[in-house]
Amino acid sequence: MFVPSLTLRDSFLFATTFGFVVHAIYKRYETPPSDYLPTILLLAFPPVVSTFFFHQNVSSLLISIFLSIATFYGALLGSIVAYRLSPAHPLYRYPGPLAAKVSKLWMMRITSQGKMHEYVRSLHEKYGMYVRIGPNEISCIDVSVMHDILGPNGMPKGPVWDARRNPLTEPSLIAIRDTREHSRRRKPWNRALSTSAVKDYEPVIAKRVLQLANTLASATQADLNGKVVWNGDLSSWFGYYSFDFMGDMVFGGGFDLMRDKDKDGIRPLLRARTKNLASLIHVPWATRFLLNFPSITGNVRKFREFAYGYARRRKEMGSSVKDIFYHLTNEDGSQANMQNVSVDAVLSSGEEAIVAAADTVVNTLTGVFYYLLKHPRELARLREEVDRVFPTEDALDASRLAGMDFMNAVINETLRLQPVIQTYMERAPEKGSGGHWLGQRFITEGTAVITPLFTIHRDPSYFSPFPDDFYPDRWLSSNDSTTASSDEKHKWHTNSAAFLPFSMGPANCPGKNLALIEMRMVIAVLLQRFEIDFEDGYDVASYERDLEDRFITQVAQLRVSLRARK
Numbered sequence: 001m002f003v004p005s006l007t008l009r010d011s012f013l014f015a016t017t018f019g020f021v022v023h024a025i026y027k028r029y030e031t032p033p034s035d036y037l038p039t040i041l042l043l044a045f046p047p048v049v050s051t052f053f054f055h056q057n058v059s060s061l062l063i064s065i066f067l068s069i070a071t072f073y074g075a076l077l078g079s080i081v082a083y084r085l086s087p088a089h090p091l092y093r094y095p096g097p098l099a100a101k102v103s104k105l106w107m108m109r110i111t112s113q114g115k116m117h118e119y120v121r122s123l124h125e126k127y128g129m130y131v132r133i134g135p136n137e138i139s140c141i142d143v144s145v146m147h148d149i150l151g152p153n154g155m156p157k158g159p160v161w162d163a164r165r166n167p168l169t170e171p172s173l174i175a176i177r178d179t180r181e182h183s184r185r186r187k188p189w190n191r192a193l194s195t196s197a198v199k200d201y202e203p204v205i206a207k208r209v210l211q212l213a214n215t216l217a218s219a220t221q222a223d224l225n226g227k228v229v230w231n232g233d234l235s236s237w238f239g240y241y242s243f244d245f246m247g248d249m250v251f252g253g254g255f256d257l258m259r260d261k262d263k264d265g266i267r268p269l270l271r272a273r274t275k276n277l278a279s280l281i282h283v284p285w286a287t288r289f290l291l292n293f294p295s296i297t298g299n300v301r302k303f304r305e306f307a308y309g310y311a312r313r314r315k316e317m318g319s320s321v322k323d324i325f326y327h328l329t330n331e332d333g334s335q336a337n338m339q340n341v342s343v344d345a346v347l348s349s350g351e352e353a354i355v356a357a358a359d360t361v362v363n364t365l366t367g368v369f370y371y372l373l374k375h376p377r378e379l380a381r382l383r384e385e386v387d388r389v390f391p392t393e394d395a396l397d398a399s400r401l402a403g404m405d406f407m408n409a410v411i412n413e414t415l416r417l418q419p420v421i422q423t424y425m426e427r428a429p430e431k432g433s434g435g436h437w438l439g440q441r442f443i444t445e446g447t448a449v450i451t452p453l454f455t456i457h458r459d460p461s462y463f464s465p466f467p468d469d470f471y472p473d474r475w476l477s478s479n480d481s482t483t484a485s486s487d488e489k490h491k492w493h494t495n496s497a498a499f500l501p502f503s504m505g506p507a508n509c510p511g512k513n514l515a516l517i518e519m520r521m522v523i524a525v526l527l528q529r530f531e532i533d534f535e536d537g538y539d540v541a542s543y544e545r546d547l548e549d550r551f552i553t554q555v556a557q558l559r560v561s562l563r564a565r566k
């Protein structure tokens with residue numbers, strides 16, 4: 001067999017050229033590392049071959065290996081960095097931090113610190129409406145193009161969703177990037193969360209809300225001064241409530257956290273899962289590979305097994321009522337378009353429903369009480385509204401609750417300041433489309449765009465004055481897209497087109513109605529039953545300090561003191 005022999009100089013040239021070629025192949029074909037054969041061929045084969053050539057010139061095998069690896073990977077990484085920073089890159093003109101332009105590892109590091117929302121906001125303050133936050137990713141806060149990004153003629157979901165799905169099973173709705181498949185799988189969700197379906201769920205919500213209020217009332221005890229109080233973390237109790245309700249609606253019951261206090265540790269498990277997945281969003285191509293490491297993604301797998309277990313049980317049990325699972329799985333067989341949905345897809349729907357619904361409601365409810373307790377005047381106004389609308393009976397009538405203007409203003413203002421998805425609502429041009437227009441700007445295929453709500457919702461050009469402060473009044477003027485209140489002291493500017501807590505377009509939140517009913521009932525009934533204050537000694541500043549952006553907002557404790565109202 002002919003074995004070529006190369007000089008030392010040619011060996012360097014060989015390894016360097018291979019580095020450039022492999023970059024070109026990766027750029028063209030985007031081979032993920034989970035495709036093991038191409039990965040081995042591209043990343044291991046060239047250094048092995050060039051080691052052989054180096055060894056023809058250098059007697060030490062170790063030095064040959066070192067020279068080969070350093071030259072090949074040096075050329076590969078150098079080529080990647082040079083391209084990402086060069087005028088040839090389609091995002092060359094977009095400003096942003098150098099490290100972010102070079103590698104996604106930069107944003108991964110920021111995400112791991114839990115303050116991505118604040119960081120992205122600081123970037124927009126420095127660079128403007130459009131910021132390059134990754135080699136192939138921009139962040140956009142230009143409300144005039146939100147329709148082009150999220151709307152019906154916008155773009156499908158972006159690559160972060162590849163990281164939030166199990167690559168070994170069917171993706172759940174939220175992670176489907178193909179527009180047609182998404183629209184097919186979205187139909188049962190629309191049915192399950194339609195106004196008429198949600199009406200059927202109201203008695204279940206009311207039952208769980210009363211259980212929450214009664215459990216807290218019975219937990220109150222006389223303190224040293226003879227006052228009957230309950231001191232504790234309200235956010236945990238919202239977690240118990242929310243899980244119990246979603247357990248009823250998705251799995252036909254089975255969770256009883258309000259009764260048993262999360263003895264199985266479901267909430268900490270979900271929290272750990274959320275944290276693990278958050279950092280992975282920046283390296284979606286590595287998810288399948290990383291899922292093999294229990295230390296990195298053990299919680300992801302464990303939560304999935306837990307949710308799949310309940311979903312399987314619910315599927316075998318069948319339903320006695322039309323709950324969410326009934327609609328999602330086409331239990332009555334009435335939907336022809338659902339006949340081909342696999343068991344895997346059904347099970348992942350169960351997991352998705354819990355994840356999408358539980359944490360979102362918990363964090364928003366906790367935020368509402370945090371802001372109300374910080375603003376006792378607004379708390380008193382809301383209590384007055386509740387007492388006026390429900391003077392004698394429990395506040396459980398969803399249609400009257402929906403008509404309470406100040407209640408809605410308080411919820412809106414909380415969702416403005418503390419959106420559930422703070423940063424990563426991401427979209428990317430459809431595969432094969434070549435790109436997409438955002439107004440006058442063309443975004444090439446391969447670029448992803450995020451619309452960071454935390455930044456948009458606090459932008460003074462959309463919400464003023466005091467965009468960082470809690471002022472429910474800004475929502476009380478007319479419903480025009482840009483409004484100013486007649487309040488003499490403050491002229492409010494509220495651009496409702498910039499208010500997107502439930503997103504917009506074909507992938508917006510189908511659970512909005514359900515979430516609002518759940519939240520209004522809890523808020524109203526707790527205000528009817530209890531006087532509420534921060535617990536003595538609670539460090540109020542810790543709430544915002546400890547709040548984290550883990551793709552989904554994560555709130556820490558909210559320690560309060562409850563006293564039964566006379």
Ligand code: HEM
Pocket residue numbers: 173174175186189193352353356357358360361364415419420421424425426500501502503504506507508509510511512514515
């Ligand atoms: C305060 C409560 C909630 C907020 C603020 C919220 C917010 C959101 C947002 C912003 C999205 C879209 C993300 C994007 O555009 O990329 C979304 C999607 C979704 N939400 Fe919610 N959500 C809440 C509660 C719920 C509830 C109670 C459910 C019911 C089960 C639910 C189910 C879903 C589903 C299934 C999706 C995926 C939709 C799709 O991909 O087509 N959410 N949510």
